Amino acid sequence: MPLLEVNNLQIGLQTQRGPAQAVRGISFSLERGETLGIVGESGCGKSITVMSLMGLLPSSAKVTGSIKLDGQELVGLPEKQMCQIRGNRIGMIFQEPMTALNPVHTIARQVGEPLRLHRGLAKEQARKEALSLLDRVGIPDAASRLDAYPHQFSGGQRQRIGIAMALA
Structure with a gap:
């Protein structure tokens, strides 16, 4: 079983111009000991994808698809449970x-x-x-x-x- 498995992740955000599809069906997996780089043009959804892994999206974001950490589904996980995972099982190092x-x-x-x-x-x-x-x-x-x-x-x-x- 992969350490991290993302399947058909889609993220919709509300903007001043209306709804925007920020991420459209990305899938990837990461085994223990592996390194994964996510690259792309500015504005292509790299940061929002990683923020979704951490459960740090705005409350208005609509997330569909699946994000599993050690087989545990993170999409739709209550904030209390996500807080137990964030910083304990998964972390982020910001560029700035x-x-x-x-x-x-x-x-x-x-x-x-x-x-x-x-x-x-x-x-x-x-x-x-x-x-x-x-x-x-x-x-x-x-x-x-x-x-x-x-x-x-x-x-x-x-x-x-x-x-x-x-x-x-």
Whole structure:
């Protein structure tokens, strides 16, 4: 069974000009250990496809087809169940890291949050694991940077922090 299986995914969005078919029948699968690249022209539906995998589409979006993660259907899954999967079983690393990082919270808090929510770690345990993850993704002098804010990192370092959050 594939890790991720998308069949005949169609996504309709409401626009000022009326309904628009953003994605028209895309299908793909991903086995454990495989990497999949989704490429295409600007506006062809790459981002909206990936957002649908995460259950992050606008409430007005109409989704048909099937998205299965380890055999579990995600299309139509209640938000409470999707929250248990999002960040725990499936994550996203945004191209522009400042869209994923909150400027008013420290890096320790942001990397530690999914560890506390999904793995039940206490605050201090989450902080230690966050430090380990920042080291793992190559943040220099990670121990002294845990209490820094996103604007205190370079763009490349912010992307690494996004990767650490996805790993968390």
